[in-house]
Amino acid sequence: MEQKDFEVYKKQLFEKIWNDLDPLEEEIENNEALPYDKLMPLLREMNAFGLRIPTEYGGLGLSVSQYIEVLAEFSKIQGGIRVVVHVHNSMGSALSRLGNEKQKKEILPGCAEGTKSVAFALTEPDHGTGLDLGTIAVRDGDDYIINGRKHLITNSDFATHFIVFAKTKGGNSEDSVTAILVERDTPGFTIEALPETMGCKGGEHGLLTFTDVRVPVENLLGEEGKGVYQLEEALEVSRLYIAATSLGTAERAFELSLDFAKKRKTFGKAIGQRQAIQRYIAEMGIDIYALRNMIKDAAEKWDRGQRIPAEASMCKQFGLEAVGRVTDRALLVHGGIGYTRKHPIERLYRDARLNWLEEGPPTIQYMVAAREFLSGYRWEE
Numbered sequence: 001m002e003q004k005d006f007e008v009y010k011k012q013l014f015e016k017i018w019n020d021l022d023p024l025e026e027e028i029e030n031n032e033a034l035p036y037d038k039l040m041p042l043l044r045e046m047n048a049f050g051l052r053i054p055t056e057y058g059g060l061g062l063s064v065s066q067y068i069e070v071l072a073e074f075s076k077i078q079g080g081i082r083v084v085v086h087v088h089n090s091m092g093s094a095l096s097r098l099g100n101e102k103q104k105k106e107i108l109p110g111c112a113e114g115t116k117s118v119a120f121a122l123t124e125p126d127h128g129t130g131l132d133l134g135t136i137a138v139r140d141g142d143d144y145i146i147n148g149r150k151h152l153i154t155n156s157d158f159a160t161h162f163i164v165f166a167k168t169k170g171g172n173s174e175d176s177v178t179a180i181l182v183e184r185d186t187p188g189f190t191i192e193a194l195p196e197t198m199g200c201k202g203g204e205h206g207l208l209t210f211t212d213v214r215v216p217v218e219n220l221l222g223e224e225g226k227g228v229y230q231l232e233e234a235l236e237v238s239r240l241y242i243a244a245t246s247l248g249t250a251e252r253a254f255e256l257s258l259d260f261a262k263k264r265k266t267f268g269k270a271i272g273q274r275q276a277i278q279r280y281i282a283e284m285g286i287d288i289y290a291l292r293n294m295i296k297d298a299a300e301k302w303d304r305g306q307r308i309p310a311e312a313s314m315c316k317q318f319g320l321e322a323v324g325r326v327t328d329r330a331l332l333v334h335g336g337i338g339y340t341r342k343h344p345i346e347r348l349y350r351d352a353r354l355n356w357l358e359e360g361p362p363t364i365q366y367m368v369a370a371r372e373f374l375s376g377y378r379w380e381e
Contacts, residue, residue, distance in 0.1 A: 006066050009047075014073055016046050025078040029347060034080050034202035036158070043114060048074075048085050050112035052093035057108035059092070064237060065299040068244035075248030079351035080202030082248075086241060087154045091118035091163060094234045098163075098221045103181065107161060119159035121182070121208055122231070125151040129165075130177065130228055135210065137166035137180055139217070144168075144180055146213040156191050156206030160184050164210070165227050177227030181219040188213040199350030236309055239316035239359045240298050246319030247291050249352045253323075253330035254284045256345060260334055271333070280329040287322035294318060301379075310372040311379060317365035320355045327352045 001009070020042050028034055043049060052067055053059020062070070067089070074082040092111040095118050096104060110116030126149065127134035135148025146166055153162070162182045169176040182189060192207040222230055261272030261281060271277045298311040327349045331338045338345040356362070 001060055001062055001066065003066075006062065009060070010066075010069065013046055013048075013070065016042070017073055017077060021081055022077045024081070025344070025347070028078050028080055028202045029341070032196045032201045034084065039081065039084070040114060043085065049088055049092075049114035049117075051085070052089040052096075053108055053112040054096050057096070057104060058112035059108070063299075063303045064240065065296070065303050068241065068247075068295060068299055071241055071244045072248030072251065075245040075351075076252035078202070078347070079200030079249075079354065082245060082351075083154055083200050083203040083354075086245065087120065088117050090234075090238050090241060091120050093237075094118075094120075094163065095221075097233070098179065098230055099181075102218075103221070110160070116160045117155060117158060118161045118163060119153055119155045120234075121150045121153050121162040121164040123150060123152050125149055125207070130231065131172040131174075133165060133167050133177060135164065135166040137164075137168050137178060139168070140214075142217050143214045144217060144219070146180070146182065146210040146215065148210050150208040150210075151194065152205045153208055154203060154205050156208065157193070157204035162208070163221060165231060168224055174228055175225035177231070178224045179221040179227045179230050180215060181221060182210075182213065182215055186213055186215060198353060199347070200354050232309070233307075235359050236307065236312045237302060239312040239365070240295065240302065240308070242355055242358045243291065243295050243298075243312075243315035243319035245358075246323035246352065246355050247288065247295060249348055249355075250284070250288050250291065250323045250326040253327050253345060253348050253352075254281075254288055256343070256348075257281065257284065257330045257333040260343075264335075277333055280333055284326045284329050287326050291315075291319055291322045308379075310369045310377055313360075313365040313368040313372075316359060317362055317369070320352075320362070323352045323355060 024035060024038065047060055050059030051062050051070060055061040071086060074085050092108060096108060107116055111118060122129055124134055135146065137144040137146045146164065148166060164180050164182050165177055166180060167176050168178040188211045190209045194205050194207055197205065261277050262270055264271045294315050298308050298315050301308050301311065330345050331349055334343055334345050337343060340346060
């Protein structure tokens with residue numbers, strides 16, 4: 001989207017986010033469920049399902065630099081809503097890169113309008129990820145037969161298609177993992193709800209079971225055995241999205257803390273005039289400023305066609321550390337009242353903790369960044 005058109009769209013979208021979506025927070029937090037009857041029509045009206053879908057398939061085709069601005073704003077309101085928008089757009093974008101033309105024409109227009117959705121089926125309850133997967137896909141003529149389990153699969157309550165990563169060869173060779181599209185109503189494929197999460201309430205993170213699930217070979221995404229490479233690329237940009245989520249949550253906590261520090265008075269003056277609170281405010285600003293510019297640099301590189309393996313992992317890692325520190329200090333600024341649901345700080349504090357886990361924990365981010373540097377990778381200015 002041209003930048004001038006994006007600025008107009010962004011202004012209208014942000015107004016709708018705060019006028020139409022933010023008021024849903026109390027209902028979602030109370031019920032621990034997303035009111036899809038209200039939410040989905042609003043998101044469709046905002047074109048929020050087509051943010052990262054290419055224009056040739058009916059989407060808005062936002063660049064990564066544009067999209068992270070939008071995602072950061074969604075991350076200031078109730079977290080379950082952000083998760084729906086983030087995962088839907090991430091997987092739609094992934095399909096636009098990995099899928100063949102037939103797959104894209106059949107699925108992406110529906111994704112853009114919000115009648116179809118793709119979920120990411122990678123994490124398993126009994127195994128690790130990548131080469132340690134336990135889900136198996138065996139070739140049988142013109143079909144694959146899939147057996148295994150996945151869990152914590154976001155948007156599993158309404159996704160119409162799942163990108164399933166499975167082993168198609170024995171052992172742990174680099175060519176043993178394959179990505180396959182599985183439709184929701186395929187026989188032998190069942191979905192169960194898992195317990196509600198600490199934060200980002202309302203979204204579903206289900207348990208998927210594949211029992212002799214037969215899908216046609218034409219559902220293959222890309223080439224057989226290329227799943228590890230596809231996974232690395234998909235996670236690369238998605239880690240940048242998680243960093244943008246951290247940024248938005250941190251910015252909202254900062255805004256609320258500034259307002260509270262100006263209004264809250266003790267011993268006859270605003271607490272913002274006290275040195276201890278000023279230090280908290282300054283530390284929050286430092287983290288946000290640093291994270292904002294890290295993300296901007298990485299997003300611009302991706303939009304220029306560069307790979308950003310180290311940058312994405314560093315942004316994701318610094319983002320989760322920064323939003324953790326910012327929400328910690330926001331709670332200290334608000335004091336005891338911030339620990340109650342009277343203020344959004346309590347909810348932002350919980351929502352931010354999901355960022356530690358999405359797209360890999362800290363150990364993975366350190367490993368990826370170090371591996372890239374030790375192998376000779378250098379970022380370009």
